[in-house]
Amino acid sequence: MVNISETPIHALHGTAILRMGNPYTAAVYGQVAKRSINPPPAIYAALNRLNWIPKYGPPYALVSTDHTVEKVELERPWLLLTAWRLDLDGPVTSVEGAKSVIEHRMYMRNPLSKVTIVIPKPHSTVKIFATAKTATGLVADVLKELGLLYARVTLGSYGSAHYVVDVDPVPAIENREEAQALAELV
Numbered sequence: 001m002v003n004i005s006e007t008p009i010h011a012l013h014g015t016a017i018l019r020m021g022n023p024y025t026a027a028v029y030g031q032v033a034k035r036s037i038n039p040p041p042a043i044y045a046a047l048n049r050l051n052w053i054p055k056y057g058p059p060y061a062l063v064s065t066d067h068t069v070e071k072v073e074l075e076r077p078w079l080l081l082t083a084w085r086l087d088l089d090g091p092v093t094s095v096e097g098a099k100s101v102i103e104h105r106m107y108m109r110n111p112l113s114k115v116t117i118v119i120p121k122p123h124s125t126v127k128i129f130a131t132a133k134t135a136t137g138l139v140a141d142v143l144k145e146l147g148l149l150y151a152r153v154t155l156g157s158y159g160s161a162h163y164v165v166d167v168d169p170v171p172a173i174e175n176r177e178e179a180q181a182l183a184e185l186v
Contacts, residue, residue, distance in 0.1 A: 026170045042147035046169035047085045056164040061118045069098040083115040122156025129178045131185040
């Protein structure tokens with residue numbers, strides 16, 4: 001066990017289980033480990049929503065300026081996601097609201113925030129913690145496609161259809177059952 005805030009790391013020998021809240025940091029440290037539970041390419045694949053949303057997500061549109069919001073042909077309300085997972089997602093109910101959110105993202109210094117994915121806001125969502133051993137159905141398909149061994153997948157309900165609206169490749173462990181599932185996977 002190494003306190004990475006105090007000790008520089010040049011290489012990690014053996015297997016690393018990195019419990020970091022920031023998935024970008026986890027992907028970087030995963031690069032210096034011989035093995036990590038979710039390999040860096042899988043984390044990157046999950047973070048880039050355009051890797052999985054066309055196949056597993058709801059209908060979507062891409063927007064990159066405040067003017068193109070008027071041309072989105074999805075029924076409101078909308079959920080605005082960043083193309084790369086940055087925890088800047090939010091629902092809007094009007095064109096003006098969407099323009100405001102996108103304008104704010106345009107002025108952020110992070111270039112990853114400048115492309116927005118617009119999806120219809122789901123009626124409800126459910127977050128599922130899954131491992132490669134416990135996942136079933138759509139969640140299992142997403143884990144396999146992305147190469148993840150565990151993740152928290154958010155499914156959105158659109159009437160009788162369910163779509164993936166988020167994949168967290170390094171989720172916080174929230175209870176004993178999740179910790180046990182992860183331990184069994186390791």
